Amino acid sequence: MINRIDRYVLKQVAMPLISTLGIAALLLILEKMLSLFDFVVNQGGPANIVFQMLANLTPHYMGLALPVGLLLGVTIAFRKISLSSEYDAIISSGTGLPRLMRPLMMLALLLAVINTILVGWVQPHSRYTYRELIFDLRSGALGASIRVGEFIEVGDDITLLVEESHQQGAELRGIFMERKDDRGSIAVTAESGGFFATEDNNTILLRLYNGRLVDLNESQNKPRVLSFERQDLKIKLPSREAFRERGGEELEMTIPELFMERDNQEWSLDERRAFNGNFHWRLMHSITFFIIPFLAVPMGITNKRTGRGTGIVIGLSLLIVYNEFMEGMETAVKGGASPYATIWLLFGLFTFLSFFFFRISAFKAGGEPLAYIDAFWAFISRPIKRLGKKIMGVSE
Template identity: 75%
Template sequence: MLNRIDRYVLRQIMGPLLTTLGIAALLLILERMLKLFDFVVNQGGPVEVVFQMLANQIPHYLGLALPVGLLLGTLLAFRKISLSSEYDAIVSSGIGLPRLMRPVLMLSLVMMLINTVLVGWIQPYGRYAYRNLVFDLRSGALGASIRVGEFVDLGDNITLMIEESRQQGAELVGIFLERRDEKNTISVTAERGGFFATEDDQTILLRLYNGVLVDLNEGQNKPRVLSFDQQDLTVKLPAKETFRDRGGEELELTLPELNRERYNPALSVKEANAMNANFHWRVMHSVTFLILPFLAIPMGLTNKRTARGTGIVIGLSLLILYNEFMEAMETAITNGASPYATTWLLFGLFTALSLFFFRIAAYKVGGEPLAWIDRTWAVVSGPMKRLSKRLMGVSD
């Protein structure tokens, strides 16, 4: 069971962890939202589809934010504890750094399980649903909006143009419509109108008010002209195309499906390698959560006299580089490299470096893994500071 110190450490971690997750996810979602609004508007789709597409993208962004959240949450928590002398008091009471790792590793295990469910099941279904929405938008299955001042082909040989749209498209003003078939053409102008649903989901009703209908028939010497107060025209929608089944690529497969497909003899070598690469990437991405505390804690412990933030910069930089190399290793496996000589070798190096930093912080008296960086910076920055002071003195 967790004692009071364990619960205190977890409370210190959860604050910056949740804050980091919220900020990172919000920034990623806002950046994506702008692109989706532009895409949906250009495709003529309803605005509410943007939020459905964003909801399907949230698991992807959470997968990106979770490692950063755990690293920063743990790092900032132990930085705060060390700066306030609480770490010295805890260590003086006989509780060493390895014992303080217990609640952090428990949290890491929980986050590893969450991430496994996320990348193994939720993300593939979310990606498929997102691409289904993109397909429906491009095929017009979601109902394309009528663009003001443009001729729009509605299918069934019908062309429509409106001058003004009111109440979010519920009322159309200044309508011109033309329907063509093999023998005649009907042209209609109306003061206003609107679309209404019918019992058949492949047919909609266009109700027009205060207009003129002109029927041009090849068998007649002159066209028939009809004035009306209300006229209903049925419009048959084009048949809706069906989207492909899930599993068009490795990113849409769940973890068990991916494990099975990478041994599928029906796949080409390139496709099987891509399945294998993504499988190892997902497994390593989840297992990495157990290693992040061993990097974050040494990066967070700092000297109270200097209180430099070197650890924050180095810790984030190492995680970013690690993620970039992870993607490079996935590409290498797709091209035929061994996953154990690429992905798992990278994981081993990252683990060894993290454990090296942790060993210095835990077992070396006054151990600061990044003390050499601070000393190097002091040597480099000293002459620069003296030169700047001399130049300022000359300018004065």
């Protein structure tokens, strides 16, 4: 059963956790949005496709933000509790620090399940959809937006120039079009017009109003000029290849697919190693959620007299370094190394370090891991400071 202390701890963790997830995801999405808008505009695609692409990138960003959110949420919550003397009151009531880990483990279990669903199933499908959207943009399957004041190629052997474009090409003004074929060319000018869909997905209709058509046929002695109030021209779109099926690389496979295909002899040795490395990385990524609270709690507990906030920086730095090294371990597995001597060994070292800090806070009287870290940093930085003073003395 969840008692009042458990609910209080979860309440203190929830706000910084949600805030961190929201801010991190928003920053990552905004940073990517600028490059996606630039890419879509250069490809001539509709602007609303950017939001579809961002929606398919969101599971990837959430997978990055969840571990950071858990770490910062727990660290900030226990820093607040320890600075307000609530931590001392809870400990004095007979509730030890190991007992306070129960609600955190429940939260870690929930986030681990969410993360497993994200990295195991949602991300492979969303990554595939994202790449399919890029393919469709480059192939023109999404429909090129009309770039005003520029000559653009529409279909086969058709050049179009438009002075004004509204409603994604449904309303065009100041139109010039030239179509060339084996017999000659046709030049058309019109006051207005627009593109409309047809029953054939490979054909679109260009409807023109109030214009002139000049037929420059080589078999004729002189050009034939035709004035019209309305003229419909069917334009056949260039054929394109269908996008490939999902799979073929580890990032587009679900966890069960990776488990099955990593021993499939139909794949090359390098591909099987890539499947194996990514499979172990995804398992490790989810299990790490159960270790993060044991690092975050001692990084959050601080001395009320000093009020040092270095634990937040140190904890976040350790998690970032751990993730960077883990990506290197996955690369090593792709090169032929054993996942147990790389990925799981690093996971073991991270677990040992986290439990070491937690043991100091939980079972040592007055234990404060940050004091050990500060002492270690002072030992390392002392020679550097002495060298800096000597250099400054020589320069003076």
